[in-house]
Amino acid sequence: MxxxxxxxxxxxxxxxxxxxxxxxxxxxxxxxxxxxxxxxxxxxxxxxxxxxxxxxxxxxxxxxxxxxxxxxxxxxxxxxxxxxxxxxxxxxxxxxxxxxxxxxxxxxxxxxxxxxxxxxxxxxxxxxxxxxxxxxxxxxxxxxxxxxxxxxxxxxxxxxxxxxxxxxxxxxxxxxxxxxxxxxxxxxxxxxxxxxxxxxxRNSSVAIGAAIRAVNANFKEGVNGFETEISEFGNCFGTEDFKEGTTAFLEKRKADFPGA
Structure with missing residues (x-):
């Protein structure tokens, strides 16, 4: 660029x-x-x-x-x-x-x-x-x-x-x-x-993006931030980063997040 x-x-x-x-x-x-x-x-x-x-x-x-x-x-x-x-x-x-x-x-x-x-x-x-x-x-x-x-x-x-x-x-x-x-x-x-x-x-970029959306939702008129949080939280369970993060925790090793 x-x-x-x-x-x-x-x-x-x-x-x-x-x-x-x-x-x-x-x-x-x-x-x-x-x-x-x-x-x-x-x-x-x-x-x-x-x-x-x-x-x-x-x-x-x-x-x-x-x-x-x-x-x-x-x-x-x-x-x-x-x-x-x-x-x-x-x-x-x-x-x-x-x-x-x-x-x-x-x-x-x-x-x-x-x-x-x-x-x-x-x-x-x-x-x-x-x-x-x-x-x-x-x-x-x-x-x-x-x-x-x-x-x-x-x-x-x-x-x-x-x-x-x-x-x-x-x-x-x-x-x-x-x-x-x-x-x-x-x-x-x-x-x-x-x-x-x-x-x-060190953390999941996918989860960070979801957190940004959830936090911002609280400041948007007509949007229920708690509902956004629940939705984003649920969506995390379908990501490769969630699978890697929880597996790494259970295996007591550092997570290697794929960013997906």
Missing amino acids: TFENLRIAIENKIAIIIINRPTKLNALNKQTIEELHEAFSALDADKEVKVILITGSGEKAFVAGADISEFAHFDVSQGGSLAAKGQEILFDFIENLGTPVIAAINGFALGGGLELAMACHFRIASDNAKMGLPEVSLGVIPGYGGTQRLPQLIGKGRAMELIMTAGMISAEEAKAYGLVNHVTSQEDLLPLAEKIASKML
């Missing part, structure tokens, strides 16, 4: 996507969003990739936001279409991906950048990271899922304050709020992400 705004490396079943627009602090423009969709689609389909990490190039920014120059002159219809398409092809797409995605936040994660990180299955951050949704300072609101995912992660009150003040929080504050799982140095950020990913590699 070759992209203009992304760098991708795959090693030991872990893929790393690096958003590479350093002169724009890795801001999300239309092309980058489309490239990310293509990259995630291809990596999810690759049976050799079990975990995906996403980070930004350089030491200043994960993603500093959306590229405002692209939509500053949009009208109502264009604005609505921008949000709808972005959510469909990237943010919702990542959230519902069967392959687990970890955001390694290596600096500013603002606006669309924080929304991208929140769409991932969980987040870790470097100690210099700053996070926020400053959209109201531009006369608009978060449009890539920020008003929905932020309250889910940190609670309604804190989310309202962060959105309405257009403020930023530190990595440590984000950890205290439950927005990120771990905070470490910039130098140790990717090694920590890879360490966590390596723990996932």
Whole structure:
């Protein structure tokens, strides 16, 4: 895969996507969003990739936001279409991906950048990271899922304050709020992400995908998460991974999951 705004490396079943627009602090423009969709689609389909990490190039920014120059002159219809398409092809797409995605936040994660990180299955951050949704300072609101995912992660009150003040929080504050799982140095950020990913590699990728669907179901309107869990639990019994996992347990050996 070759992209203009992304760098991708795959090693030991872990893929790393690096958003590479350093002169724009890795801001999300239309092309980058489309490239990310293509990259995630291809990596999810690759049976050799079990975990995906996403980070930004350089030491200043994960993603500093959306590229405002692209939509500053949009009208109502264009604005609505921008949000709808972005959510469909990237943010919702990542959230519902069967392959687990970890955001390694290596600096500013603002606006669309924080929304991208929140769409991932969980987040870790470097100690210099700053996070926020400053959209109201531009006369608009978060449009890539920020008003929905932020309250889910940190609670309604804190989310309202962060959105309405257009403020930023530190990595440590984000950890205290439950927005990120771990905070470490910039130098140790990717090694920590890879360490966590390596723990996932020991487990059934089929079961992990089922767990993602079950957890996400709890946050979808009109969907009973418990019923989804029961269905996904039952489906696991028909997989080769279940047969291998239970057999390995009974034989007191390490499981070698086929991923089927």
